[in-house]
Amino acid sequence: MAAPAAAQPRASDVSRFRACTAVAQADPARGVAAANAWRVEGGGSAARHCLALAQFLNGDHEAALASFEAAATLAASGQDGEAPARALWTAGANAALMAARPEAALRFAEAALALAPPAGEAAALELLRAEALVDLDRSREGLAAIEAALAHDMAVPNGWLLKATLARRLGDFEMAESAILEAARRTPVETPEAGDVQLEAGMIALAQGKRDLARAAWTSAASGDEEWASTKAAREALARLAAEK
Structure with missing residues (x-):
């Protein structure tokens, strides 16, 4: 499993942090030892952050989430300021989602939101919150979180696509269609993201029994780059549709 994205440490810690994370990526067990040694030396939140990444790569997700929390708490209470603390809470939230711990992801994302981003x-x-809420079978709250995300930034990446997807799953096809049209309007053509939008447009159409519209959307998505996940998924969807005749 890949490690969650790292938050940027203080300038004075950058070199040590890079060295620590390089060890963690090459040999997670050694990375845990190196990060712990730095932590004992007074490495502060950066050392705990490296420890969290090393523990995550080493498969010890519970310890990693505890270290992310310790790093964020220390950053917020010391001289690092709110921005590094928010970044650490966010990294922890992403790690929690990757580790299938949505309750921790929700708590971490809300801790970051409390620091006035x-x-x-x-x-x-808010999109992180939405993902965690959906994983917790709280889809209506997840949709509200997506709405909050779009209220903050109408151009937040994947916001409209996620709204369309969740609305479809909730059976609100009017909302789903409106959101996917907005996603298409905002997404550059001939990009992986455009393929994702067309793939979801087909799902929305099929959910309403509109097979011809689904086929058209998936045919568009299937014409994308061979390396795009949406291209492969669209071709598989078209094959299933043809088999159902």
Whole structure:
């Protein structure tokens, strides 16, 4: 499993942090030992952050989430300021989702939101909340979190696509169609994201029994780059549709 994205440490810690994370990526067990040694030396939140990444890569997700929390708490209470603390809570939230711990992801994302992030950051955090809430079978609350994300930033990446997907799953096809049209309007053509939008447009159409519209959307998505996941998924969807005749 890949490690969650790292938050940027203080300038004075950058070199040590890079060295620590390089060890963690090459040999997670050694990375845990190196990060613990740095932590004992007084490495502060950066050392705990490296420890969290090393523990995550080593498969010890519970310890990693505890270390992310310790790093974020220390950053918020010391001289690092709110921005590094928000970044650490966000990294922890992503790690929790990757480790299938949505309750921790929700708590971490909400801790980051409590530190007054700017609009774009708040929007991304609300999408993290939405993902965690859906994983917790709280889809209506997840949809509200997506709405909050879009209220912060109408252009938040994947916001409209996620709204369309969740609305479809909830059976609100009017909302789903409106959201996927907005996603298409905002997404550059001939990109992986455009393929994802067309793939979801087909899902929305099929859910309403509109097979011809689904086929058209998936045919568009299937024409994308061979390396795009949406291209493969669209071709599989077209094959299933043809088999159902």
